[in-house]
Amino acid sequence: MKRILLLNLLLTIGLNAWAESDIFIPPERYAKDPAVSGRVLGDNCSACHGTRGAVFDESMPPLAGMDRDTFIKLMKDFKNEVRPTIVMNDVAKAYTDEEIERMADYFSSIPALPWKKQTLH
Amino acid sequence: MLLTRRDLIKLFGASAATAALGVSPKAFSASAPHLVIVGGGVGGTATAKYMRMLDPSIRITLIEPNREYVFCPGSNEVLNDEVTLAEQTVTYDSIRNRYGVNVVLDKATAIDYDKKTVRTAKGERIAYDWLVVSPGPDFVFDAVEGYSRELAEGDFPHAWKAGPQTLKLKKLYQGMRTGGVVVISAPPMPYRCPPAPYERASFMAEWLKEHNPTAKILILDSKPDFIFQPHYETYWKEKFGYGTDNAMIEWVGEHNGGKVVSLDPNTRSVKTADGETIKADVINIIPVHKAGKFAFDTGLTMGKQWVPINPFDFRSKVDKNVFVIGDTTEADPMVKTGYLASNQAKWVAQVILAEMTGKDPGYPLWTNNCVAMAGEDFGMTITDTFRYHDGKIELQETIQSPVNLNPHLNAERVAIARNWQRTFRRDIFE
Ligand SMILES: Cc1cc2nc3c(=O)[nH]c(=O)nc-3n(C[C@H](O)[C@H](O)[C@H](O)COP(=O)(O)OP(=O)(O)OC[C@H]3O[C@@H](n4cnc5c(N)ncnc54)[C@H](O)[C@@H]3O)c2cc1C
Numbered sequence: 001m002k003r004i005l006l007l008n009l010l011l012t013i014g015l016n017a018w019a020e021s022d023i024f025i026p027p028e029r030y031a032k033d034p035a036v037s038g039r040v041l042g043d044n045c046s047a048c049h050g051t052r053g054a055v056f057d058e059s060m061p062p063l064a065g066m067d068r069d070t071f072i073k074l075m076k077d078f079k080n081e082v083r084p085t086i087v088m089n090d091v092a093k094a095y096t097d098e099e100i101e102r103m104a105d106y107f108s109s110i111p112a113l114p115w116k117k118q119t120l121h
Numbered sequence: 122m123l124l125t126r127r128d129l130i131k132l133f134g135a136s137a138a139t140a141a142l143g144v145s146p147k148a149f150s151a152s153a154p155h156l157v158i159v160g161g162g163v164g165g166t167a168t169a170k171y172m173r174m175l176d177p178s179i180r181i182t183l184i185e186p187n188r189e190y191v192f193c194p195g196s197n198e199v200l201n202d203e204v205t206l207a208e209q210t211v212t213y214d215s216i217r218n219r220y221g222v223n224v225v226l227d228k229a230t231a232i233d234y235d236k237k238t239v240r241t242a243k244g245e246r247i248a249y250d251w252l253v254v255s256p257g258p259d260f261v262f263d264a265v266e267g268y269s270r271e272l273a274e275g276d277f278p279h280a281w282k283a284g285p286q287t288l289k290l291k292k293l294y295q296g297m298r299t300g301g302v303v304v305i306s307a308p309p310m311p312y313r314c315p316p317a318p319y320e321r322a323s324f325m326a327e328w329l330k331e332h333n334p335t336a337k338i339l340i341l342d343s344k345p346d347f348i349f350q351p352h353y354e355t356y357w358k359e360k361f362g363y364g365t366d367n368a369m370i371e372w373v374g375e376h377n378g379g380k381v382v383s384l385d386p387n388t389r390s391v392k393t394a395d396g397e398t399i400k401a402d403v404i405n406i407i408p409v410h411k412a413g414k415f416a417f418d419t420g421l422t423m424g425k426q427w428v429p430i431n432p433f434d435f436r437s438k439v440d441k442n443v444f445v446i447g448d449t450t451e452a453d454p455m456v457k458t459g460y461l462a463s464n465q466a467k468w469v470a471q472v473i474l475a476e477m478t479g480k481d482p483g484y485p486l487w488t489n490n491c492v493a494m495a496g497e498d499f500g501m502t503i504t505d506t507f508r509y510h511d512g513k514i515e516l517q518e519t520i521q522s523p524v525n526l527n528p529h530l531n532a533e534r535v536a537i538a539r540n541w542q543r544t545f546r547r548d549i550f551e
Binding site (some may be wrong): 021022023024025027029030033034035036037039040041043044046047048049050051052053055057058059060086087090091094 | 164170172174348393400417460464467468471484485486487488492502504506509510515516517518519520521522530533534536537539540541543544545547548551
């Protein structure tokens with residue numbers, strides 16, 4: 001199976017040992033395809049972060065209204081395994097830096113829903 | 122929420138907007154383009170909601186025979202009393218009132234592709250500009266000789282569509298004699314939610330360990346291996362003596378004769394491909410899957426088991442105004458999950474918006490980030506990313522969380538899974 005990128009880096013971090021069936025193709029392979037918009041990319045995150053990134057719960061922080069640069073920094077840190085997490089390293093490494101910036105534009109343009117106005121259940 | 126007060130004022134004037142967000146479907150202009158959706162499950166309902174978020178004026182009609190929808194994700198936890206079926210159940214109230222969708226309580230029965238109408242069981246003919254079809258899967262009961270829809274609705278529930286059968290299965294295995302045996306027959310691929318049979322076995326074992334500790338669960342598999350196998354086997358060893366003589370869970374792969382070929386309901390026994398007969402107290406046959414009946418009846422399956430689609434935009438190969446999404450499609454290499462059904466729905470809404478406005482639809486990407494559990498203290502994740510490339514859907518990434526018993530990491534994963542279930546339900550129905 002294809003296990004292309006970052007293998008050594010991941011092994012040294014030790015948080016992510018690769019399973020036999022894992023596959024990873026670096027996003028640069030798709031760089032010449034037409035661009036995926038920030039909205040199409042970002043709406044893939046809603047099952048965890050809520051519709052348009054506007055829900056928070058005990059595990060997942062909201063993305064709506066996040067400062068653009070903060071979002072980019074966090075996502076790049078996830079992608080480059082600088083910041084170990086439970087799932088976000090695996091999520092973020094699928095995207096090019098340009099895609100991360102497009103998602104940052106999308107989420108920073110959505111008003112944040114104040115936490116106090118939400119209920120957990 | 123795109124259907125803002127401002128949008129509504131633009132459309133209907135200030136007084137209508139005051140009454141709105143609670144907008145009545147009747148308020149939509151009869152000349153507005155019409156999106157009709159068959160199936161109010163994950164794929165169909167996500168299409169309705171996300172279409173409305175993209176466009177405030179389009180008319181949307183959702184055809185679904187049931188008043189409520191019971192979510193499958195999380196339904197295995199009904200079996201060990203962690204959640205109730207009521208918690209898994211949602212209504213169409215928000216979809217109707219908040220998103221202005223006309224929900225028609227009926228069953229779609231036919232499509233007239235030339236006249237662009239859908240016929241329903243109650244005899245209505247509903248005209249569409251675009252039709253999105255997401256009826257979920259149907260089951261091939263006779264792939265196991267002697268099994269049938271009637272037995273599934275009686276004492277041999279498959280519980281692969283959450284609802285009354287889930288409760289029946291719970292009652293049967295929780296009520297069996299001390300030291301009783303549960304047989305779970307796991308189907309061949311493709312079927313919806315590949316880890317769910319093993320998740321089910323794990324949750325049952327968790328309950329049995331406390332209430333009926335000499336009971337056994339025997340998984341007879343029509344596959345030689347399964348997703349998250351190292352995760353489940355590690356956990357089962359730790360908790361249920363997996364691999365020992367006293368194992369509470371035993372797994373027999375297809376290569377060892379695990380495939381179930383027939384059921385005898387009278388003796389409550391199954392026969393495997395090797396000719397072995399196994400008697401059990403509870404038999405849970407998860408049937409072979411195929412496309413939903415509506416897809417067969419309307420020719421969308423084109424003589425196959427699943428609905429062929431155009432991989433770029435999930436358009437049916439039968440007719441360009443019809444899109445098919447969710448479990449009923451053949452969208453290799455995508456697996457059949459709710460997560461993917463909802464992301465296919467969002468993309469199809471973008472494509473329809475583009476057609477409506479004469480713009481370019483852009484380019485797709487779909488993810489499937491599933492969070493599964495083996496117990497209240499063990500979770501696992503899989504991150505799949507799919508791209509459209511060179512005319513095909515390509516699996517860019519599939520990464521599973523590492524196998525380990527670290528209690529902190531597992532507690533976090535379980536919390537993520539729990540929160541995911543809740544946020545996922547809200548993302549589609551609220
Ligand atoms: C035990 C179990 C656990 C699962 N866990 C997960 C999980 O953790 N994560 C995950 O992502 N997925 C999970 N799934 C899979 C998920 O439930 C499905 O992939 C998802 O429901 C597919 O959506 P769909 O729209 O294709 O079908 P469905 O959600 O099944 O919806 C189909 C709808 O169409 C309606 N319908 C059918 N025929 C007609 C007709 N002729 N006219 C009108 N309406 C019709 C039905 O009544 C139904 O409401 C699980 C499944 C099971 C069985």
